[in-house]
Amino acid sequence: MIQSDLDLFGPQPQRLASHTVLLPGFALAELEALLDALRPVLRAAPFRHMRTPGGQQMAVALTNCGALGWVSDDHGYRYSATDPLSGQPWPALPPLLLALAERAATLAGFAGFVPDACLVNHYQPGTRLSLHQDRDEQDYGQPIVSISLGLPAVFLFGGMQRADRTRRIALNHGDVLVWGGEDRLRFHGVLPIKPGVHPRLGERRINLTLRKAG
Ligand code: MD3
Ligand code: FE
Secondary structure (H helix, E strand, O other): OOOOHHHOOOOOOEEEEOOEEEEOOOOHHHHHHHHHHHHHHHHHOOOEOOEOOOOOEOOOEEEEEEOEEEEEEOOEEEEEOEOOOOOOEOOOOOHHHHHHHHHHHHHOOOOOOOOOEEEEEEEOOOOOEEEEOOOOOOOOOOOEEEEEEEOOEEEEEOOOOOOOOOEEEEEOOOOEEEEOHHHOOOOEEEOOOOOOOEOOOEOOEEEEEEEOOO
16 A cells, blocks of 8 residues: 655654653664764673662662763662763763754744753663653753653653643654653653563663753
8 A cells, every 4th residue: 555645754843841842753763873972881881780778779870971970879870970880970971962852842932042961861671661750850841851762662652740731642663752841740650561572672662761861
């Protein structure tokens, strides 16, 4: 069957809430360049499982690039200018990532977004991320841009209260999600990643969130 001519330009942006926009496949055009940019970041600052203030190891492994990186230890959650593993500054934010985030934010109505932090999450099949708010950044007026790579995920899109009902939304390889404004403090999480092998990334999902943390 011939693909509908309506799809000739790829899937269109989807508004999930007043200030939340899903850009399906937005990162696909630059995927290889993005992976090339990520490789030296992961060499300098490998994925690691951080400990939460409660003393548990996080199921998600993570690292960062940019002037600031999100860290968790016995003392709490915060942004730090240095990688606690190496004692060195985090690797620089690759210009390609900065540009991609800026373009995605602009499409979603947040022109002039200049992130200073990129949190990189690594999920193996079975790994989930429990419901939380992103509130360690200084200015909740700044949006967040998320890039999903590898195995698909279902994210939970909640409300302002933990107990609010959640919607389930698919995040696929190459999808970019932007949220800000009144959606910035919504509770959200990720359901356990289903077993599978992604043709490009193997048995993993990687999610990058670009933030203005400081
Ligand atoms: C924010 N990461 O790192 S990003 C995180 O896929 C985090 O690794 C998830 O939450 C991940 O803090 C989710 C995508 C996302 C989806 C829905 C949201 C972020 C959201 C709804 C409201 C606020
Ligand atoms: Fe989050």
